[in-house]
Amino acid sequence: INPKSTLSGAKPVLKPTTLWYLPMGRHEEWLKDYIENGMLNGKAHHDAKAWKSHVVGQCKSWIDGGLQSRAMTRDLKWGVPVPVEGADGKVLYVWLDAPVGYITATMEWAEKNGQDWRDWWQNEDTELLHFIGKDNIVFHCIIFPILLKQHGDFILPHHVPANEFMNLEGDKISTSRNWAVWVSEFLENNPSGSDPMRYVLTSIMPEQRDSEFTWSDYRDRINNELADVLGNFVNRVLVLTRKYYEGVVPVAPEEAVLTDVDKSLIKVLEGAGERIGDLILRHRYREAQLEAMNVARRGNKYLTEEEPWKLQKTDPERVRTIMHLACQVVGNLGIVLEPFLPRTAEKISISFGVNESSWKDVSSTLINDGTLLGDLPILFTKIDEETVKAEKAKLGNNGGDSGVSEKHTIMIQKDLTTFDNFSAMDLRVATVTECVAVKKTKKLLELTVDTGLDIRTVVSGIAEHFTPEDVIGRKVVLLANLEPRKIKGVESWGMVLMASTNDGGLRFITPEEGVTPGDVIQ
Structure with missing residues (x-):
């Protein structure tokens, strides 16, 4: 293949060297049981079915193909020196020392906070999770577990919910080409933009397959979902409650006056905490956020179809029921949206008097009768086409602040042609x-x-x-x-x-x- 240096054009020179290897093949049997069945040392360790298929599949590919011994040292001038005799000029392979750094970081934190690091790494009641990208799966599911088990006394990963890749506007994210969205720059120009960006990124999180971020999709999700559904619903409930009841949550209706539509909405609220919480615990964040937003969609639909503004003069008691339940929906949104839209959820919680409540309080009786609602600004501002064009124009230009200096590698010139x-x-x-x-x-x-x-x-x-x-x-x-x-x-x-x-x-x-x-x- 005639390899050459992309910088100088020089050809590589073969030299003898000594390397230290990790004999991974000796660990195939227990690793296979650990990955495929969730078993460790003959005991159930984790739910193997909860692991993502691409995580298990990548590990199985390595194991089924036969694990080969892997060099754990490198002949480099930078890195962690190998602390054994005869290893002068050798450094540790990054995927040997980097995961060990997790333990070191815990030790440092524990020392500063008067904690015992062993409670985190040598306690069977502790669960170790790795949130990583798919290109680092085998290092956290095969190499690191081998090191932990061989050392003894350390817990092994309980779950590795690795994501696939996210692309940007039809191309791979690249800091060297400035094909990226710089968070610091984005937030500097959009001080209230952290929640909307979190929402969009969670909506397209590459949990099972590669996904793509585009500014057009960003605009559409904010305008059509956050502004038109969530923001519109919360604002309408607040405005109508102030108009009809001077901002005081009306008294809860008697069971006998509830319609089937009311009962259906109550059922949604009663099960919301468990449904959303279960999805979060299973690391299905896209579905969890969707389920939380479905509470807002259901509330918005309820208010639109029940039309309290048309009934206030003819059936004020019915309006009282509608508005009480609508207030309960908004209050619950202040809790279930907190993992996804923390700042927005905080504003809602304070305004609707549930800022002292917790996840276990999610229900159709969350807000007390007579609660006085506080002020609440417009939650979301719509994005226009000019903003989309401006953000897209930054891609690939020198306007982005990468915070790093990356040298562009130029391929050497090919032989002359005629x-x-x-x-x-x-x-x-x-x-x-x-x-x-x-x-x-x-x-x-x-x-x-x-x-x-x-x-x-x-x-x-x-x-x-x-x-x-x-x-x-x-x-x-x-x-x-x-x-x-x-x-x-x-x-x-x-x-x-x-x-x-x-x-x-x-x-x-x-x-x-x-x-x-x-x-x-x-």
């Missing part, structure tokens, strides 16, 4: 009119492109970076006279040219405005 070789290539501008995934593959997309000369099919290996929706409508640079060939049963007539970034990403080479399909690149 002008005739270049002239032989027919490079044209084309527009992608259709795009679908190639069946039974993960990397290929089938593009239908308009070259100005004809409509043709091109197969491109970009599916791990772009969805079909990302590609349709784009102007691309096409090598039009590449000899056609069949790829996974699809005949490809050309090649779309891409820019390959130093972090493994792909970017389209986008022609300027005014360029049309068929225009020749020369």
